[in-house]
Amino acid sequence: MIVAEQKSLEEIRRMIAPYPRVLILGCGTCMTVCNAGGESEVSFLHNSLRLAEVRSGDGIHTFTEHTVKRQCDPEFLETLSEKTIDVDVILSLGCGIGVQAIAEYLGDIPVLPGVNTSFMGMTKESGVWDERCAACGECRLEDTGGICPITRCTKGILNGPCAGTKNGKCEANKDVDCAWILIYKRLERLQQLDKMRRYYSPRNFRAIPRPRRILSKVEIATGESDG
Amino acid sequence: MANSLFEEKLNSGEFIVTTEVGPPKSVDVSEVVHHIKLLKDKVDAINITDHQSSVMRFPSIGGCLLVKELGGEPILQMTCRDRNRLALQAELLLAYSRDIKNVLCLTGDSVDVGDHKEAKPVFDLDSVQLIKMIRTLESGTDMGGNELGAAPKFCIGATVHPEADFIEPQLIKFDKKVNAGAQFLQTQGIFELASLRRFMQYASQFNIKILAGLIVLSSAGMARYMNNNVPGIIISQAIIDEMASVEKGKGLQKGIEIATRMIKTIKEENLCHGVHIMAVGNESIVPDILEAAELVSTPG
Numbered sequence: 001m002i003v004a005e006q007k008s009l010e011e012i013r014r015m016i017a018p019y020p021r022v023l024i025l026g027c028g029t030c031m032t033v034c035n036a037g038g039e040s041e042v043s044f045l046h047n048s049l050r051l052a053e054v055r056s057g058d059g060i061h062t063f064t065e066h067t068v069k070r071q072c073d074p075e076f077l078e079t080l081s082e083k084t085i086d087v088d089v090i091l092s093l094g095c096g097i098g099v100q101a102i103a104e105y106l107g108d109i110p111v112l113p114g115v116n117t118s119f120m121g122m123t124k125e126s127g128v129w130d131e132r133c134a135a136c137g138e139c140r141l142e143d144t145g146g147i148c149p150i151t152r153c154t155k156g157i158l159n160g161p162c163a164g165t166k167n168g169k170c171e172a173n174k175d176v177d178c179a180w181i182l183i184y185k186r187l188e189r190l191q192q193l194d195k196m197r198r199y200y201s202p203r204n205f206r207a208i209p210r211p212r213r214i215l216s217k218v219e220i221a222t223g224e225s226d227g
Numbered sequence: 228m229a230n231s232l233f234e235e236k237l238n239s240g241e242f243i244v245t246t247e248v249g250p251p252k253s254v255d256v257s258e259v260v261h262h263i264k265l266l267k268d269k270v271d272a273i274n275i276t277d278h279q280s281s282v283m284r285f286p287s288i289g290g291c292l293l294v295k296e297l298g299g300e301p302i303l304q305m306t307c308r309d310r311n312r313l314a315l316q317a318e319l320l321l322a323y324s325r326d327i328k329n330v331l332c333l334t335g336d337s338v339d340v341g342d343h344k345e346a347k348p349v350f351d352l353d354s355v356q357l358i359k360m361i362r363t364l365e366s367g368t369d370m371g372g373n374e375l376g377a378a379p380k381f382c383i384g385a386t387v388h389p390e391a392d393f394i395e396p397q398l399i400k401f402d403k404k405v406n407a408g409a410q411f412l413q414t415q416g417i418f419e420l421a422s423l424r425r426f427m428q429y430a431s432q433f434n435i436k437i438l439a440g441l442i443v444l445s446s447a448g449m450a451r452y453m454n455n456n457v458p459g460i461i462i463s464q465a466i467i468d469e470m471a472s473v474e475k476g477k478g479l480q481k482g483i484e485i486a487t488r489m490i491k492t493i494k495e496e497n498l499c500h501g502v503h504i505m506a507v508g509n510e511s512i513v514p515d516i517l518e519a520a521e522l523v524s525t526p527g
Binding site: 180 | 291306308312334336337338339340348350351353354356359360365370386387388391392393395396397399400402403406407415441458459461
C-alpha cells in the first residue's frame, strides 16, 4: 500500500487561507490503513481546523467533509460533484495520486494536498510502516532472497554491501538493517548464495519510461488462448 | 606494456607505497600543492580523494591535475555517489586525455554522513559496475553501446574491507571486483594485522596487488570519533588504549609509531604487496613514517 503522513496543521492552515469554503476529502483505501487520511482522520482534522479558527479569532472558513472509497479511481468519484457545489477548495487527504486524480476529474476547483506521500510499504507493527518497494519496473527479488536492495539499501547498489556496514546496520543510519547483510543471510539460508556471486549490470532507468503508463494485457492474453 | 608509471611499479614486484591527499573546501590549493610537492617523489602514487566522507570539496580530478602539473603520479578516486554514468564516463575521458591513468573505483560514502545531507544520492552505478564500465570504455564503446573515436586505457583499483565485522559478503564483492578487472586493491584502514593475514590467505589466490590501508591516528579521541562516525572504520580497543596511553600532545607521535610498526611488519613478513598511508589531515608527517619504516621510494 501507499504510506503517507498528514501535513502539519500549520501548513494546512496556510494552504487553505485564501479559500473560505473547504471540503476535506478522505480516501478509504491506503490512507485509511496508514492512518493519514481515512474517515476518522478527516473528522479529526475537521475538528482541529475548526478549533484553530475559533482560537485565532479571525476565522472565515467553513468546512465540510467526505470520504470516497478510492480517490485514484474515477469509478468512486461520481458522488463528488454534488459535494463540491458550494466549495472553494478541496483539501485532499489522498496520496499524491489521489490529489491529481481529483484535480483531473473536477478541473475547475483547486485541490490541495493534505498529506505528504512517503512510500510504498507494509505495516510492520501497529503504527509502524516500512518501505518495501521502489516500483523500479524490473523486479529482481528472485535474485535477492525476496529482499529489495533498491529500496532497502540507502545506495540502492546491486552487487553486494558497501564497506560502511557495521554490526549488520547501515552507515547512513545505525538503526536500519544493512539490506545486503539481510540478503546474504537469507540467501545462505535458502542455499542460494550463488545468486549473490553473480554480476548484476547497471539498472535500466527506462524499464518503464516516465511518466509511466501500463496498458492492460488482458485482451491480448484472451486472444492467445482463443486462437 | 605498462599503461602508467604506477602500473609499471605494480608489475615490478617491488614493495609499493601510496598515500592520499584530501583537497580543501576552498579555491586556495596552496596547502594541497605543498603536500603534493612534499610527497610526490617519496611514494609511488598519490590518491586524491573524491569528496571524502561526502563533504563537498575541490574535486578529485582537479587535485589529480595538480599532481600531474607538479610531476607526480596521481590516482583518481572516483565514487558513484555524485555522478551518473554520463558524467562518470566523461570525466574518465578527461582524465585520460590529461594523462591521469590510475583510477580507484569506489561506491562512495552515503550522502547522510556528509555536509550536504539533502542532496540527491546518485549511485547510478556501484563500484563493480564502475570497474566494468571502464573496461568497456577501453574496448572502444561507451555504456550506451556507441563507438568512441579513440579509447582510453586505465590502471584500475578498488577497495576492500578486511576488518569488516561480517567478512563473507565483503569477500563476495571482492571477487566481483577482481573479476570485473581490478588490478590493485587498497584496503580500508587496517588496525589489526591478524585480519590482514586472514584476508591475504584468501586473496592470494587472485592475480591482484593488495596494498594495506593504514590510517595514522592523532589521538584516542580521533580513534573513537572515527569508530563511531566514519563509514568502514573499525578500530580495535587495543589500538585505542595504546593511543590513550600517551600524554596529551603526543598522540600523533604515537600514531606515527603504530603506523611505522605495522608497515615494518607487513614488509618483513611479506604480508601483502604494499601499503597505502592515509594521514587524514596530517599529510606532512607521511615522509617521517616513510623514513622511520625505511621506505623512501621513487616513482617508477
